Amino acid sequence: MSNYNYYKPEFGLSIGSKWTKTIMVLIIANVSVFIIQLLFSTINSHWGTSIVNVLPEGMVGEDIVHQIGLGVDRFTSLFYLYPPYAIGKLWLWQFITYTFLHSIHDPWHIVINMLALWMFGSEVERAMGTKKFLTMYFTAGVFAGIFCCIFTPNNPILGASGAIFAVEIAFAMFFPNTTVIFFIFPIKAKYLIMIFVGITIFNCLMPAGGNVAHFAHLGGLLYGFLFVRYEPKFSNLLISWQIQQQEKEYKKEEELKRQVDQLLDKVNREGMKNLTRKERAFLRNASKQYRKTQNKT
Numbered sequence: 001m002s003n004y005n006y007y008k009p010e011f012g013l014s015i016g017s018k019w020t021k022t023i024m025v026l027i028i029a030n031v032s033v034f035i036i037q038l039l040f041s042t043i044n045s046h047w048g049t050s051i052v053n054v055l056p057e058g059m060v061g062e063d064i065v066h067q068i069g070l071g072v073d074r075f076t077s078l079f080y081l082y083p084p085y086a087i088g089k090l091w092l093w094q095f096i097t098y099t100f101l102h103s104i105h106d107p108w109h110i111v112i113n114m115l116a117l118w119m120f121g122s123e124v125e126r127a128m129g130t131k132k133f134l135t136m137y138f139t140a141g142v143f144a145g146i147f148c149c150i151f152t153p154n155n156p157i158l159g160a161s162g163a164i165f166a167v168e169i170a171f172a173m174f175f176p177n178t179t180v181i182f183f184i185f186p187i188k189a190k191y192l193i194m195i196f197v198g199i200t201i202f203n204c205l206m207p208a209g210g211n212v213a214h215f216a217h218l219g220g221l222l223y224g225f226l227f228v229r230y231e232p233k234f235s236n237l238l239i240s241w242q243i244q245q246q247e248k249e250y251k252k253e254e255e256l257k258r259q260v261d262q263l264l265d266k267v268n269r270e271g272m273k274n275l276t277r278k279e280r281a282f283l284r285n286a287s288k289q290y291r292k293t294q295n296k297t
Contacts, residue, residue, distance in 0.1 A: 018122065019118055019121070019122045020121075020122045020125050020126070020130075022121075022125055022130050022133065022134065023117060023118060023121040023122050023125065026117060026121070026137075027114050027117060027118065029100060030100055030102070030110060030113070030114060030160060031110070031114070033100040033101060033102075034101075034102050034104070034110050036075060037073070037075060037076055037101060037102070037104050038104055040073040040074065040075035040076065041073045041076075041104050043073070076101060076104075076158070077156075079093070079094060079097040079098065079100075079101055080094065080097075080098045080101050080156050080157065080158040081094045081095060081097075081098035081145050081148070081149075081156065081157050081158065082094065082156040083148070083149040083153045083154065083155075084153075084154070086145075086149070087149060094145075095141070095142045095145045095146070096138065096141065096142065098141075098145060098157060098158045098159070099138075099141040099145075099159070099160045099162070099163050100160070101158035101159065102158060102159050102160070103158065103159070103211065106211075109159060110159075113159060113160045113161055113164055116164050116167075116168060117160070117164050117167065119180065120164075120167050120168050120170075120171040121133075121164075121167050123171060123174070123175065124167050124170045124171050124174065127170075127174045127175075128170070132231065136166060136167075136170065136223075136224065136227045136228075136231070137163045137166065137167065138163065139223070139227070140162060140163045140165075140166030140167075140219075140220050140223045140224055140227070141160070141162050141163040141220075143162070143219050143220070143222075143223040144161075144162020144163065144165075144166075144215075144216040144217075144219035144220045144223065145157070145162065145216070145219075146219070147162075147215050147216060147218065147219030147222075148213055148215045148216050148219065150215075151204075151215045152213070152215055155213070157213040157216055159213065159216070161213065161216055161217055161220065162213075162216040162217065162219055162220035162223075163220060164220065165196070165200075165216075165217050165220030165221045165224065166220040166221065166223050166224030166227065167224065168193060168196065168221075168224070169193050169196075169197075169220075169221050169224040169225050169228075170224045170227070170228045171189055171193075172189040172190050172192065172193035173225070173228045173229075174228070175189055176188065176189055176190035177189070177190065180192060182195075193221075196217075196221070197221055200214055200217045200218050200221060201218065203217075204218050256286055256289070259282070259286075260283065260286050263275065263279055263282065263283055266279075
């Protein structure tokens with residue numbers, strides 16, 4: 001965490017701060033997709049599309065009830081995350097697209113997610129930088145989806161909760177003593193995230209039914225913690241490796257230049273006809289390599 005730019009949040013006892021353009025775009029994108037879901041659901045209900053034609057193969061009984069709760073229109077069933085399709089049919093886009101979909105039957109689903117993104121996202125982005133924030137946000141969504149595929153392989157999921165839980169734990173790690181409002185109660189961020197972690201683990205161990213993807217929440221929390229803790233170390237290793245590769249390329253170029261200079265000196269002394277076939281081939285290859293390097297630059 002020490003490698004991130006130190007940033008002090010702009011708010012203390014509050015529920016949020018001035019949002020960034022990135023957070024604004026993410027919220028607009030989620031709300032826009034939610035509106036599209038509503039339109040497709042309305043069209044689906046008016047046209048009377050059969051549930052059998054929309055539900056994934058093999059879904060019966062409680063699975064059908066669960067599916068109806070999420071929404072059965074073709075748009076949702078194409079872009080939410082359903083493991084037998086995402087993995088079995090290689091619909092890999094679902095690992096990203098499901099994070100932009102929300103339950104049309106429970107408006108609080110998108111309201112709470114977007115409120116949490118607004119509350120914590122801007123400060124985390126300012127602390128990490130936009131590029132790393134977006135990297136964490138989307139990879140956390142993918143990781144949360146994979147987590148669900150492992151532990152609940154037959155349940156379709158949708159929602160940005162996994163990615164947002166990663167943002168929340170990142171906020172608590174950056175600003176543990178910042179006071180935020182939880183419902184109507186002021187509480188420090190580090191204690192709030194402890195409550196979230198405890199509730200999430202309990203719900204994963206003792207599932208009470210319903211349509212909440214608790215394993216997505218747990219996956220997001222775990223990934224956010226690992227990303228904030230270890231990403232700077234990984235970045236430093238990557239930068240160090242890149243520097244080593246650049247040094248190797250530089251040494252290789254210097255050695256090539258030295259050999260070419262030796263051969264050119266021989267040409268000046270003895271003439272081109274005195275070069276061996278191997279030496280002439282070496283000069284031709286060196287010339288081609290030089291032209292390729294020039295074209296790249």
